[in-house]
Amino acid sequence: MRNNLLLIVPDKKEQELLVKRFLGNYNIYIAGNWAEVLHLAETNSIQLIMCSVDVPAVNGWELCRQVKSAAHLCHIPVILLTADDSFRSRIRNLESGADAFVRRPYSLTYLDALASNLLANREKIRAHFAGSRCKPITAANAGEEDSFFKKLHTHIINNMHNCSLNVSLLARLMNMSRAAFYKKMKTVTHLTPNELINKLRLSRAAELLTSADYKVNEVARMTGFHSQSSFAKTFVKRFKVTPTEYRQMRQKTKLPQRPALHLLNNDAALYN
Incomplete structure (x- = not known):
């Protein structure tokens, strides 16, 4: 079963690059603001979100914070994409509740592996409650x-x-x-x-x-x-x-x- 990936990336070239990379293994959904994120996440059972920090109006940090503050959405892993690697930016990434953050320019191979790892961790949680004998949740x-x-x-x-x-x-x-x-x-x-x-x-x-x-x-x-x-x-x-x-x-x-x-x-x- 293919996972549903939600992209919130305003730069069209970067968006096209990510779609081309992930379309083979994921169902891709694209959002441009919080209202669209909320609608798509609630109607399509999103498993992973990739979000640029430079989203217009409401930035990526705030979008991530809103996802992680919503009880029915906070289980969705969020990867933030950023060009700023300053100490302040790193702090904001952590404060937003992001599961991971990647600095541009990034390796698509690394980003793909990171996404797979986050989804594998969520699968361990599902397996635990479904009755698997995998490692317990900590x-x-x-x-x-x-x-x-x-x-x-x-x-x-x-x-x-x-x-x-x-x-x-x-x-x-x-x-x-x-x-x-x-x-x-x-x-x-x-x-x-x-x-x-x-x-x-x-x-x-x-x-x-x-x-x-x-x-x-x-x-x-x-x-x-x-x-x-x-x-x-x-x-x-x-x-x-x-x-x-x-x-x-x-x-x-x-x-x-x-x-x-x-x-x-x-x-x-x-x-x-």
Whole structure:
């Protein structure tokens, strides 16, 4: 699947050069101002932005800052293109929240490799939540996502007992529209919010069945399932055994239980 690349480069020759270089591997979109950036990013699921700092009216630093300040867009990597390599310019690049910045004249080969590397890091984040056993997310490679998902995780845990916990409630708690929240979740994790909620519910249920002396119906209630039968059906689908059988198996083998409530910890296997 081809990634969508958004170019914000006012110089036509440079724009044509970048289009020629990246068109073979990316779907290219071109914007000239913040309104166009916002429209294209929200309607085309942009995966990467390359932005010149010398955009008219609103400069590239401000455009980048606005992207990184928008909860539903901040996951998009931004590469700033600049001709100024002064100390002040470097500081502004960092303050804008840019994921990387490249000084003109630049090597297209280097720029291509940089873009691929940023997208590979985002793919690790998606794979983590989708169930891959790749390296876990850390503050060093998660960027804005680290803060976003820590906050999201807290809201899910605090409301896990609530049977009505759903996309709409989480979107309100995250101060986002339902559509923007859903789209961000799918883009970054390849999971719907309900799928993530369900994974955390079942991980917590497995922990309670093993480490605490609760009845199955109590575990079902504590993890937000409407009924014991609904809980059992969902549990069997995930673990291939009933909750009671799972407890018996864990007690028999005496396997150490892994912590189930750390979304950004060193145990990516929890989300398999």
